[in-house]
Amino acid sequence: MSALAGKRVQQWLTLSRGWWLFDAKWQDPYLSAKIISKYLIGCHKPIYTKSKNGDFGDHVIVINSADIALKADDWYYRVYFHHSGYPGSATWTKAWEVHRKNPTMIINRAVYGELGVNLTRRPTMERLHIFKDDNIPQILSENITDQIRPLRPVPRRLDSYTQEEQNAFPKLFDYPKDYVLPEPKPRVPRQPDVNRQKGKTRNKIF
Amino acid sequence: MLNKYHLWLEFANVGIRITRYNVTLGLLGHTGIRRIHNHVRPTLYALRYRKEIEKRKNPIPKPPSHRNTFLEWNYNAELFAFGKRLNEEFDSNLLRQAFVEKSYAVKERLRQEELNLNVETLSLKDNESMSQEGMTILKSNLNAILAREFPRLPESGIHAIQGYLTSDSVLSNFSSQIGTKDLIQCNEIPPTEETLSRVFCGVISAIQNSSGRKRVKTFIEDFVLTHLCDKDINEIWDVQKPWAMLTDILSSKGETIEPRLLRQAGKNTLLSVFIVGLYTSEKKLIGTGTGETVEIAQEMAARDALSIIHGTRYPRPTFKFLIERQNTSAISTAKETTQLKLRN
Numbered sequence: 001m002s003a004l005a006g007k008r009v010q011q012w013l014t015l016s017r018g019w020w021l022f023d024a025k026w027q028d029p030y031l032s033a034k035i036i037s038k039y040l041i042g043c044h045k046p047i048y049t050k051s052k053n054g055d056f057g058d059h060v061i062v063i064n065s066a067d068i069a070l071k072a073d074d075w076y077y078r079v080y081f082h083h084s085g086y087p088g089s090a091t092w093t094k095a096w097e098v099h100r101k102n103p104t105m106i107i108n109r110a111v112y113g114e115l116g117v118n119l120t121r122r123p124t125m126e127r128l129h130i131f132k133d134d135n136i137p138q139i140l141s142e143n144i145t146d147q148i149r150p151l152r153p154v155p156r157r158l159d160s161y162t163q164e165e166q167n168a169f170p171k172l173f174d175y176p177k178d179y180v181l182p183e184p185k186p187r188v189p190r191q192p193d194v195n196r197q198k199g200k201t202r203n204k205i206f
Numbered sequence: 207m208l209n210k211y212h213l214w215l216e217f218a219n220v221g222i223r224i225t226r227y228n229v230t231l232g233l234l235g236h237t238g239i240r241r242i243h244n245h246v247r248p249t250l251y252a253l254r255y256r257k258e259i260e261k262r263k264n265p266i267p268k269p270p271s272h273r274n275t276f277l278e279w280n281y282n283a284e285l286f287a288f289g290k291r292l293n294e295e296f297d298s299n300l301l302r303q304a305f306v307e308k309s310y311a312v313k314e315r316l317r318q319e320e321l322n323l324n325v326e327t328l329s330l331k332d333n334e335s336m337s338q339e340g341m342t343i344l345k346s347n348l349n350a351i352l353a354r355e356f357p358r359l360p361e362s363g364i365h366a367i368q369g370y371l372t373s374d375s376v377l378s379n380f381s382s383q384i385g386t387k388d389l390i391q392c393n394e395i396p397p398t399e400e401t402l403s404r405v406f407c408g409v410i411s412a413i414q415n416s417s418g419r420k421r422v423k424t425f426i427e428d429f430v431l432t433h434l435c436d437k438d439i440n441e442i443w444d445v446q447k448p449w450a451m452l453t454d455i456l457s458s459k460g461e462t463i464e465p466r467l468l469r470q471a472g473k474n475t476l477l478s479v480f481i482v483g484l485y486t487s488e489k490k491l492i493g494t495g496t497g498e499t500v501e502i503a504q505e506m507a508a509r510d511a512l513s514i515i516h517g518t519r520y521p522r523p524t525f526k527f528l529i530e531r532q533n534t535s536a537i538s539t540a541k542e543t544t545q546l547k548l549r550n
Contacts, residue, residue: 003440003441003444003445004441005502005506005509006438006440006441006509007438007441009496009502009503010496012496012498013481013496016471017477018471059472142473142474145470145471
């Protein structure tokens with residue numbers, strides 16, 4: 001270690017790459033993509049300059065991508081286009097089908113579209129790590145520095161409240177002790193649609 | 207304010223936007239944009255062409271010649287001007303002697319002997335003894351000045367700064383900036399670093415013997431110490447084993463150091479960053495350091511803590527002698543202007 005190390009470590013710190021965590025649970029992937037792309041490009045840093053070669057961006061780890069919430073009826077009406085290059089091989093896949101096959105795809109494509117059309121897009125996407133639930137490999141989770149605030153506050157599900165919390169909640173009134181509550185309807189698991197057309201479907205919506 | 211170079215363009219729902227057009231050149235006028243102008247490239251091409259023609263005419267490069275071979279050279283006038291430029295009263299013989307190199311004096315003596323001239327009356331006195339005397343004056347003054355400017359700095363630190371400021375490279379820099387290059391009488395053109403630094407020390411010795419110790423001190427403050435203005439002392443003074451030094455200092459006060467990891471990024475990557483903070487037993491933060499590994503960060507934290515203890519943290523506050531001069535000049539020139547005067 002020499003006396004000149006002071007300026008060297010100062011440079012290292014200034015140009016360091018951070019690791020951010022983003023919880024995509026119940027978030028709009030396209031609005032989240034706007035925020036995530038800013039962190040991937042490095043626009044949140046005062047050292048950022050618009051340059052074709054320089055990269056100032058940070059890593060972003062997205063968790064719970066299986067629980068994203070698309071707007072309105074986008075699950076059925078938003079389609080993802082793919083062409084393999086061969087004639088007649090254009091496919092338009094609905095969002096729910098894509099999500100079923102690969103729960104990380106939707107948010108991946110959303111961020112990809114936000115990054116702008118340039119050669120830095122693919123290397124920048126390498127720094128985006130998406131996981132369908134909150135199981136992150138330890139080697140990545142140890143790198144994390146901070147969390148990006150979710151866009152929408154995630155409300156608590158009613159069935160997540162424990163009996164103690166329910167008892168502690170201030171009640172205005174309660175059922176009389178002799179009141180008989182109706183039996184809850186049995187939940188029937190959804191059967192697969194046997195009449196569904198298999199193979200190539202030309203469900204071109206737009 | 208509308209003029210012929212402005213056009214108002216109204217867009218519905220967006221508002222009013224002003225676009226500036228150069229009427230003669232249209233949009234190609236590019237008013238207000240900073241760029242390399244169209245005349246630069248042809249100019250550089252022309253200059254290069256001329257340079258190549260010159261090279262072809264004179265393939266062997268001419269050696270550099272001394273200023274005294276050009277027109278209008280009056281050595282006495284130049285010496286006088288040198289003294290006046292520095293606002294110093296010099297003994298002319300001493301100043302003359304300070305610029306004579308020993309090798310040049312020996313050569314002159316041989317030349318005079320060849321010409322059968324009286325060597326005793328014409329012999330040039332060289333600056334060897336003067337430069338040695340000047341170096342001791344410089345070192346002793348610097349010791350005192352640095353001890354005052356950096357009161358908390360230990361001996362090794364002051365010694366390191368003094369060694370840096372009295373090194374040949376630095377002194378030769380001062381020397382050439384004052385304008386001794388054309389006045390030096392030596393065999394090489396241009397003069398070497400050692401020659402320039404010797405001459406600078408000779409000039410210092412001349413000042414002391416002409417004007418006194420006080421004058422020499424102000425000269426050294428103005429011309430040597432101010433070089434430290436933009437310098438980081440921690441780069442000049444390389445502390446060996448900062449952790450050991452810090453523990454010694456704090457254990458003498460009866461305190462222990464606890465290093466703690468404050469922040470980290472990318473722990474498992476090549477671009478890892480760790481920030482370590484050092485705490486005393488009273489849980490007070492005394493220094494922080496950054497590094498690629500925890501060990502490096504810990505050492506940098508020790509260096510940071512030492513720089514705070516020794517008062518060498520960069521950027522450093524203004525010199526004490528400057529503040530003192532400002533105060534004294536403000537008092538003495540209360541009725542006159544309040545402009546800062548460095549040299550009385």
